[in-house]
Amino acid sequence: MTTLDALDRVLINRLQDDLPITNRPFAQLAEELGLSEEALIERIRHLRETGILTRFGPFFDAAAIGGSFCLCALAAPPDRFDEVANIVNARPEVAHNYERSHHLNMWFVLATETPDEIDRVSDAIELETGLTVYRFPKTQEFFVGFRVTA
């Protein structure tokens, strides 16, 4: 685990809130935190470089641009796990993929620009791996908090 100081923690929490789309989006936040704009940007850059922040920027909703998200799962035999992970990860439509402790041990999210691509990509993964890809598209989304407290 990376060492974070108190200011980093405040910053990580604060950066999960929406930032206004303005000419200098960091200036106001810097003032709020009692930092210079350059010092704030440097801190954020450091958090990005060390991987504490995986990304900073706009979060796009695939559904809102006519695309789809679908959570999928498969049961990879342990001796083929890495091979199956490579097949799944090679697809650009796979936004993220997690190993999980369950018979269904690989869980990934497909993000595609059109709904029909979900089945097309899932079918292709089934064909390539010889495994069933279970599809769990969301039926409804409950309030999404997103944040994690640093």
Next chain:
Amino acid sequence: MSIDATDRDIIRALQAGLPLVAEPYAQVAKQMGMSEEKLVDRLEAMKASGVIRRIAAAPNHYKLGMTFNGMTVWDVEDSQITSLGGIVGALPFVTHSYERPRALPVWPYNLFAMVHGTSREEVEEKRSHIANILGEACRANDVLYSSRILKKTGLRLRNKE
């Protein structure tokens, strides 16, 4: 929701993130050959229409010490899923919560709630809390811990004319 070619170009330019400079929109606009004002107007419009959810940071839970990431899953009475899902989704420690179809007989669960914690005990405690809320409307539940991130990139638009 319809987006045009310019919006697509903007999404493609920003999908990896914003440049970490004092005037990030000015820099992106310059690279795209448009005015900063136009870029900001477009982004504001996409935000208003829901294409952009927010401008924010995505932290790596593991590096924050939240090493236990439990996907709690629940088989909830269909007639009560909307009301109970709303309550579970509003819990401060639930980061994402969805109703999803079951895949019987392999997968009986229709409510998914993601819970993070610094220990397995913490996640289990939160899971018990959810179990109490669901009560008898829930027939079975499980928790799937993630042992490894195999990939994490987010949405990527293909290059398309």
